[in-house]
Amino acid sequence: MSIGQIDYELFRFINELGSIVPFLNASMRFLAEYAFYLFFVGLFMYWFSRQERNRKLVVESVVSVLIGLGISAIIGYLFYRDRPFVAHPVLQLIPHVANASFPSDHSIGAFALATSFVIYRRKEGIAWLLLSVAIAFSRVWTGVHYPSDVLGGALIGISVAGGVHHLTKRVSFISHALKVCLMCYEKYESKILPRNIITEEKIPSGK
Secondary structure: OOOOHHHHHHHHHHHHHHHOHHHHHHHHHHHHHHHHHHHHHHHHHHOOOOOOOHHHHHHHHHHHHHHHHHHHHHHHHHEEEEOHEEEHHOOOOOOOOOOOOOOHHHHHHHHHHHHHHHHHOOHHHHHHHHHHHHHHHHHHHHOOHHHHHHHHHHHHHHHHHHHHHHHHHHHHHHHHHHHHHHHHHHHHHHHHOOOHHHHHHOOOOOO
């Protein structure tokens, strides 16, 4: 049996679970369509914590996602693959345009963000990583991706996030440029936000 056949058989097994245990379909629809937006909530919270480490996390994770999606666009153009619902009869639980199936952009984005979260906030990052796995699995369950699509997306997202962090940490020019950009933003932020909000964290508790 070829790798392509194994991939399809695994897809069919997961996708048919929607008919075997249909009470899980609503949860899978949510994971496949909306759970990714929880990462935006996380990014918002980390950024406005006003901690330098968290802001580096946000910058690195966003850059990683953009690079990952750029790689995805190139791969999708050079090695186009039809979606499962185009090539086979499937149980399609969510609407989707019939564009390139490989790699999964949702997996790239989720795993790039989760990897950055793990690097900077290990304990919380594990929860984000588990959410990424659930999102990837749901994309197969709902009939819009093959297992190899989400696996490929996960590998791209993890690799890019790790690479971006390595460059940011090891290349002095990039590290310095990031620090300067954050300092400039913080100066601008201090001008547009009330002073008591900015300085509140600097006041020792109990005084």
